[in-house]
Amino acid sequence: MPSWRDHLQRLRVAEHGPALVRAVVARNERVAARVCVLDLRLEEDVPAPSAGQFFLVDCGGGREHLLRRPLSVMGYDPAPQPALIFLVEVVGWGTRRLCAMQPGEKVGLLGPLGRGFGAPAGRFSLLIAGGMGIAPLLFLSHELKSREQACDLIAGFRDSGQVFGGRQDIGSPNGVCTEDGSMGGRGKVCDGLAGRLSEFGYTSVFACGPGGMLEETARVCAAAGVPCQVSLDSRMACGLGMCRGCVKQGAGGANLCVCKDGPVFDSTQVFD
Amino acid sequence: MNESSLMTNLAGIELANPVLLASGTAGYGLELDGLLDMSRLGGLILKSVTIEPWAGNAEPRIWETTGGMLNSIGLENIGVEALIEDVLPRISEIGVPLMASIAGDTVRAFARLASRLESTGALAAVEVNVSCPNVERGGIQFGVDPNATAAVTTSVRENCTMPVFVKLSAAASDLPGIADAASRAGASGLSLINTVPGMAIDPVSRSPRLGNVTGGLSGPAIKPIALKAVYDCFRATGLPIIGGGGIYDAGDVIEFLLAGATAVSIGTATFQDPARATKIVEELPDAVTAAGATTTAELVGRLRTPRNASKGKR
Ligand SMILES: Cc1cc2nc3c(=O)[nH]c(=O)nc-3n(C[C@H](O)[C@H](O)[C@H](O)COP(=O)(O)OP(=O)(O)OC[C@H]3O[C@@H](n4cnc5c(N)ncnc54)[C@H](O)[C@@H]3O)c2cc1C
Ligand SMILES: Cc1cc2nc3c(=O)[nH]c(=O)nc-3n(C[C@H](O)[C@H](O)[C@H](O)COP(=O)(O)O)c2cc1C
Numbered sequence: 233m234p235s236w237r238d239h240l241q242r243l244r245v246a247e248h249g250p251a252l253v254r255a256v257v258a259r260n261e262r263v264a265a266r267v268c269v270l271d272l273r274l275e276e277d278v279p280a281p282s283a284g285q286f287f288l289v290d291c292g293g294g295r296e297h298l299l300r301r302p303l304s305v306m307g308y309d310p311a312p313q314p315a316l317i318f319l320v321e322v323v324g325w326g327t328r329r330l331c332a333m334q335p336g337e338k339v340g341l342l343g344p345l346g347r348g349f350g351a352p353a354g355r356f357s358l359l360i361a362g363g364m365g366i367a368p369l370l371f372l373s374h375e376l377k378s379r380e381q382a383c384d385l386i387a388g389f390r391d392s393g394q395v396f397g398g399r400q401d402i403g404s405p406n407g408v409c410t411e412d413g414s415m416g417g418r419g420k421v422c423d424g425l426a427g428r429l430s431e432f433g434y435t436s437v438f439a440c441g442p443g444g445m446l447e448e449t450a451r452v453c454a455a456a457g458v459p460c461q462v463s464l465d466s467r468m469a470c471g472l473g474m475c476r477g478c479v480k481q482g483a484g485g486a487n488l489c490v491c492k493d494g495p496v497f498d499s500t501q502v503f504d
Numbered sequence: 505m506n507e508s509s510l511m512t513n514l515a516g517i518e519l520a521n522p523v524l525l526a527s528g529t530a531g532y533g534l535e536l537d538g539l540l541d542m543s544r545l546g547g548l549i550l551k552s553v554t555i556e557p558w559a560g561n562a563e564p565r566i567w568e569t570t571g572g573m574l575n576s577i578g579l580e581n582i583g584v585e586a587l588i589e590d591v592l593p594r595i596s597e598i599g600v601p602l603m604a605s606i607a608g609d610t611v612r613a614f615a616r617l618a619s620r621l622e623s624t625g626a627l628a629a630v631e632v633n634v635s636c637p638n639v640e641r642g643g644i645q646f647g648v649d650p651n652a653t654a655a656v657t658t659s660v661r662e663n664c665t666m667p668v669f670v671k672l673s674a675a676a677s678d679l680p681g682i683a684d685a686a687s688r689a690g691a692s693g694l695s696l697i698n699t700v701p702g703m704a705i706d707p708v709s710r711s712p713r714l715g716n717v718t719g720g721l722s723g724p725a726i727k728p729i730a731l732k733a734v735y736d737c738f739r740a741t742g743l744p745i746i747g748g749g750g751i752y753d754a755g756d757v758i759e760f761l762l763a764g765a766t767a768v769s770i771g772t773a774t775f776q777d778p779a780r781a782t783k784i785v786e787e788l789p790d791a792v793t794a795a796g797a798t799t800t801a802e803l804v805g806r807l808r809t810p811r812n813a814s815k816g817k818r
């Protein structure tokens with residue numbers, strides 16, 4: 233049994249605090265019926281985000297929609313002008329507003345926030361994405377590959393209206409499936425995971441997606457003895473660890489502060 | 505208009521301006537380091553502490569609502585000893601008045617917390633939270649009962665010499681009566697209001713949106729309720745009041761001053777923008793001028809009530 237403390241130590245701690253910055257929409261491209269890719273140009277630089285970190289985005293709700301929306305970084309480019317790329321699925325007011333933004337419009341950002349993915353154990357990682365979970369995992373895949381560490385990324389979506397197949401500068405998944413079979417293979421992304429782990433000899437798993445998918449992934453990985461890091465989702469207000477609004481109960485009933493200590497945790501910290 | 509126009513005397517505490525950060529929405533202050541210049545604030549009210557650390561309530565703990573949010577954090581906190589050891593030495597460096605907020609499930613717990621905190625010498629005042637809607641015992645149950653409010657206030661008063669602010673809930677059926685009970689028991693001032701009890705339901709799954717089922721509403725949606733609470737309690741007691749509930753800009757601050765608040769607290773708006781409180785401080789002089797005054801102090805309680813104001817006369 234790998235001790236979660238060992239893994240915890242490998243989880244990267246953000247070196248610099250988050251910044252409050254303004255950004256301008258450089259490009260907003262609809263990539264599926266409900267999904268868009270938002271390219272933002274930052275007016276001031278932010279500490280370089282690492283994969284798994286996120287920003288709280290002010291969607292312009294003012295007094296009516298007070299809370300900023302958490303979005304994972306899908307891509308970051310420091311030069312020539314710092315830019316961030318987000319993947320956004322329309323689910324409610326804020327994401328609808330973001331997907332309707334025109335080039336030149338401004339948004340407020342707070343970040344980078346939280347603790348991203350830690351270094352992989354061993355040499356060959358499997359990245360498993362459910363829905364918009366593909367955003368931080370494409371960033372991770374990019375990071376791993378730039379350090380010449382091998383990885384595969386598989387992505388599952390509900391239906392074709394949610395599918396993001398990647399982009400040249402961001403990368404793309406090695407395999408895509410949908411639950412209704414409307415694009416790619418039919419099924420859930422962690423179907424047959426146990427077989428896949430032993431067949432390809434993955435030494436590390438990273439997962440981001442709905443809770444059920446994470447739990448299933450963690451269970452299979454634990455049985456196979458493969459260390460697994462999961463990125464959790466939670467409603468957030470401050471993103472800074474100060475309101476305790478995002479706290480979830482993890483393994484043994486311990487409090488997990490998703491915005492500050494997460495969103496990435498070792499799966500053994502999350503699931504009993 | 506210059507900065508001295510914002511100088512505030514709050515029950516003997518000298519504040520550079522009347523803008524405080526509310527309890528629970530700014531954590532222990534340290535988390536905001538680098539995002540807003542805390543030395544520009546009037547002061548900071550720390551997250552409520554209890555004697556032992558508390559784990560808080562089940563998830564989900566927050567839910568956005570129209571013009572506000574519900575929370576059911578349940579006073580998760582690190583406990584008073586960790587506050588004293590880890591937080592106070594670091595947060596004292598910013599050099600603005602700090603207020604501790606205390607919570608507990610017995611009268612004795614409040615007394616112990618007050619004396620323990622006073623002994624640090626790091627605090628300008630203590631806020632007594634008898635109005636949290638999210639704990640089973642010791643929250644709002646004290647604050648809606650005049651006798652319990654008086655008992656808690658007396659025990660805190662007797663166990664510390666710092667100014668004591670009693671934080672109340674607008675959910676009390678006779679809020680001015682409770683405020684009066686706190687006043688008679690020796691409160692130096694009042695803090696109004698805590699979140700308003702509320703809930704949200706998912707119409708599809710038929711389940712509550714909060715893990716704790718019910719929670720407390722905050723943000724602009726509660727401002728009218730908060731203003732009336734300040735107005736009523738100021739008239740009933742004349743005590744200095746920290747007013748808050750839905751403050752979002754400098755105009756809102758002026759409204760609270762006019763209703764009778766001496767200082768104000770910024771809570772949920774900090775989530776919209778962590779630097780909002782200092783922006784409000786910057787905007788405040790212009791808002792004072794717009795209200796036809798030269799200092800914030802001269803606006804306190806100076807609501808112009810129409811001469812023909814009536815209450816449903818026949
Ligand atoms: C760390 C993290 C990273 C995320 N990354 C992405 C991403 O890269 N792309 C993407 O499309 N989505 C992402 N999400 C989910 C995204 O934050 C929500 O879909 C979004 O907040 C919904 O806002 P809304 O105004 O459209 O919906 P509404 O339902 O109107 O939102 C109401 C409130 O609920 C909150 N909320 C609703 N759904 C969620 C949710 N699933 N998670 C957290 N808060 C929620 C909102 O933030 C808001 O406070 C991420 C969530 C977290 C916690
Ligand atoms: C997430 C959250 C946590 C809070 N925690 C506390 C607390 O610990 N003690 C307390 O006295 N009030 C607490 N409050 C209440 C606020 O201090 C404030 O009284 C209330 O939110 C109304 O002001 P606002 O509308 O400006 O937020 C909390 C409010 C929120 C939203």
Ligand code: FES
Nearest residue numbers: 471473476478491
């Ligand atoms: S969102 Fe406030 S503590 Fe995590």
